[in-house]
Amino acid sequence: MDEARITEIVRQVLAEFQAGGGTVAKAAAAPAASPSVATVVPSGGNDGIFGDIEDAINASVAAQAQLAAMGMDMRKKIVSAIRQTALAESRRLAELAVADTGMGRADHKQAKNDLATEKTPGTEDLVPDCFTGDHGMTFVDYAPFGVIGSITPCTNPTSTIINHGIAMIAAGNSVVFGPHPAAIQSTLEAIRTLNRAIIRAGGPPNLLTSIAEPTLRTAKILMTHPKVNLLVATGGASVVKAAMTSGKRAIAAGPGNPPVVVDETADLPKAARDIIAGASFDNNMPCICEKECFVVQTVADQLILEMQHAGAYLINRQHVDSLTKILINEEGHPNREYVGKSPQVLLSAIGLSAPSNTDLVICETAEEHPFVQEELLMPILAIVRVPDYNAAVEAAVRAEHGFRHTAIIHTARIDRITDFAKRIRVNLFVANGPCGAVLGSGGEGYMAMTIAGPTGEGACTPRIFSIRRRVALPGSLRVL
Ligand code: NAD
Numbered sequence: 001m002d003e004a005r006i007t008e009i010v011r012q013v014l015a016e017f018q019a020g021g022g023t024v025a026k027a028a029a030a031p032a033a034s035p036s037v038a039t040v041v042p043s044g045g046n047d048g049i050f051g052d053i054e055d056a057i058n059a060s061v062a063a064q065a066q067l068a069a070m071g072m073d074m075r076k077k078i079v080s081a082i083r084q085t086a087l088a089e090s091r092r093l094a095e096l097a098v099a100d101t102g103m104g105r106a107d108h109k110q111a112k113n114d115l116a117t118e119k120t121p122g123t124e125d126l127v128p129d130c131f132t133g134d135h136g137m138t139f140v141d142y143a144p145f146g147v148i149g150s151i152t153p154c155t156n157p158t159s160t161i162i163n164h165g166i167a168m169i170a171a172g173n174s175v176v177f178g179p180h181p182a183a184i185q186s187t188l189e190a191i192r193t194l195n196r197a198i199i200r201a202g203g204p205p206n207l208l209t210s211i212a213e214p215t216l217r218t219a220k221i222l223m224t225h226p227k228v229n230l231l232v233a234t235g236g237a238s239v240v241k242a243a244m245t246s247g248k249r250a251i252a253a254g255p256g257n258p259p260v261v262v263d264e265t266a267d268l269p270k271a272a273r274d275i276i277a278g279a280s281f282d283n284n285m286p287c288i289c290e291k292e293c294f295v296v297q298t299v300a301d302q303l304i305l306e307m308q309h310a311g312a313y314l315i316n317r318q319h320v321d322s323l324t325k326i327l328i329n330e331e332g333h334p335n336r337e338y339v340g341k342s343p344q345v346l347l348s349a350i351g352l353s354a355p356s357n358t359d360l361v362i363c364e365t366a367e368e369h370p371f372v373q374e375e376l377l378m379p380i381l382a383i384v385r386v387p388d389y390n391a392a393v394e395a396a397v398r399a400e401h402g403f404r405h406t407a408i409i410h411t412a413r414i415d416r417i418t419d420f421a422k423r424i425r426v427n428l429f430v431a432n433g434p435c436g437a438v439l440g441s442g443g444e445g446y447m448a449m450t451i452a453g454p455t456g457e458g459a460c461t462p463r464i465f466s467i468r469r470r471v472a473l474p475g476s477l478r479v480l
Pocket of ligand 1: 152153237
């Protein structure tokens with residue numbers, strides 16, 4: 001079928017779709033991974049939000065077929081329109097996320113939205129590999145998977161939609177989102193907002209879809225649906241396990257418990273400021289935030305003092321005991337009621353009142369304490385004294401639990417940066433900076449909201465959301 005015919009069929013499908021009514025369209029321009037699909041284009045979508053998961057998936061199949069026929073320049077236009085709208089709506093979406101979930105900080109969620117908008121790579125990430133030699137040329141190009149099912153967390157509801165919207169569409173896919181039930185309103189509003197921007201740019205409707213009332217049941221349907229070509233699961237251990245046992249190709253991004261190591265050669269005032277900036281960000285909800293600190297004994301007092309000078313609120317052993325009873329449940333895990341709450345809320349639970357500009361609570365504990373070993377997702381950083389650098393690394397490796405997620409070190413010794421990175425083997429590693437630097441916030445490089453440790457893709461970009469296709473031209477196009 002030639003290009004003109006495909007364009008004509010897509011034009012007809014769009015016209016029928018926009019006229020409304022549950023149109024059954026033979027989508028001749030088929031999605032990359034499932035050619036010649038007879039697509040039911042459902043009615044009732046409200047800027048991508050459907051009442052039924054089957055409708056959301058079918059609309060996504062049709063949208064992907066339309067996108068595939070529109071070409072690369074349209075993808076660029078769509079990505080640019082998403083960036084423009086997401087930037088303009090960043091504050092509103094951030095405030096909505098806080099109101100919706102009762103977690104985190106609007107100023108920091110806005111910063112996360114902005115970072116996702118500005119530093120998520122677009123189509124430029126899809127640079128083909130090319131090999132030339134005596135036998136001609138072979139190239140490897142990046143093709144869409146088709147429909148991606150993306151299960152998203154409540155900790156970063158709107159920034160994940162922006163990041164996935166840009167990266168997955170840049171790679172030519174459509175996306176059916178499975179939002180966290182605790183973050184429905186903000187997640188759905190982000191989807192609706194971006195869909196409107198896509199249509200204004202001339203793109204197809206329903207490139208991003210979801211259902212109005214997501215549940216674990218609908219998440220499971222998404223995970224096993226034959227029309228979903230790739231599964232991306234971002235969340236805790238349970239969703240990672242579900243994705244990896246779904247029988248479908250899955251990219252799984254799981255929990256972290258990032259340790260920060262401070263040795264006796266570190267620039268302590270800077271380390272203190274960096275650790276506070278990282279650990280207090282959005283009340284410590286991002287998975288990459290510093291979550292416990294191992295400091296060499298000889299500089300521990302000084303580090304704690306510097307952190308207090310930089311605004312951290314130090315609590316004593318008795319306060320730690322009282323807070324532990326409240327923040328840790330009977331099973332030894334974090335009490336969800338306090339996840340993402342401010343330092344003021346945490347401290348008022350034990351009768352303390354911190355100044356309103358306090359961003360982080362700090363305390364000293366033993367290595368075994370749940371504030372060290374559990375991923376709290378609260379703005380409280382446990383500090384553990386260790387005899388020397390080697391003991392710090394060993395404790396950090398234990399506390400990271402093999403998640404292969406994120407780790408941070410403050411040291412003046414390059415040999416220790418190398419050594420720690422080799423021993424902890426995480427996807428994201430920062431030396432002498434706050435955690436966010438590794439995702440482009442005050443550091444170089446791109447940002448990603450999905451850090452796939454369990455399945456090994458690391459910080460995901462459009463290339464990761466693509467299929468590699470290899471084309472050989474033996475004897476041709478070697479022009480030297
Ligand atoms: P969560 O695991 O409670 O939920 C995440 C998503 O998975 C939600 O949409 C939820 O509905 C769904 N889900 C949960 N269990 C499921 C199951 N058994 N089957 C199908 N779907 C299921 O996590 P959360 O509280 O929303 O987010 C916080 C967690 O996510 C933390 O552990 C954090 O470290 C992690 N996280 C990781 C990354 C990363 O890139 N690695 C990014 C953000 C958050």
